[in-house]
Amino acid sequence: MPKSRKKSKYRHVVIKNKKYYFYSITWVDITGDSGHATTEEFTKFKPSVMITQAYLFNKDKKNVRTFASYEENEELFSDRNVFPKGCIIKMEKINIWKRKYQVVKKEKV
Numbered sequence: 001m002p003k004s005r006k007k008s009k010y011r012h013v014v015i016k017n018k019k020y021y022f023y024s025i026t027w028v029d030i031t032g033d034s035g036h037a038t039t040e041e042f043t044k045f046k047p048s049v050m051i052t053q054a055y056l057f058n059k060d061k062k063n064v065r066t067f068a069s070y071e072e073n074e075e076l077f078s079d080r081n082v083f084p085k086g087c088i089i090k091m092e093k094i095n096i097w098k099r100k101y102q103v104v105k106k107e108k109v
Contacts, residue, residue, distance in 0.1 A: 011096040013055060016075045020055040025066065026089040027052065049089070052081065056091075064088060 011022035029048045037045070054066035057077065068079035 009095055011094045013070065015070060020057065020067075022094045023054065023056050023066070024092045024094060025052045025054070025064070025083065026050070026091075027083055027087045028089060029087070052083075053094075054079070054081065059085075061085070064091070 008019070012019045013022075014020075027050050029050045031045065031048050033045065052066065054068045055070075057065040057067050057080070059065065062085055064083045064085060066081045066083070067077040070077050
């Protein structure tokens with residue numbers, strides 16, 4: 001009897017026979033201000049912590065590439081981002097079966 005393929009428990013799309021998994025990425029963004037500030041105000045000035053939810057296109061030693069939109073029948077991607085790995089706090093693969101995209105796997109960046 002042939003083995004049946006195990007279904008992925010993670011949210012993903014398949015484009016041209018390649019799976020792209022859905023992630024929640026927490027990252028640090030530069031915050032800027034061109035106004036005057038006291039020493040106390042300047043000391044309290046912090047970068048923004050952002051969350052992006054998108055499909056992981058690829059990652060290498062320096063960067064993580066994501067997309068949020070894609071052409072159904074073509075290999076065309078939109079809403080793209082490239083994150084320097086140094087800005088990423090955490091990446092979490094999203095479980096398809098849980099409600100509200102519950103995080104199930106934290107990945108080391």
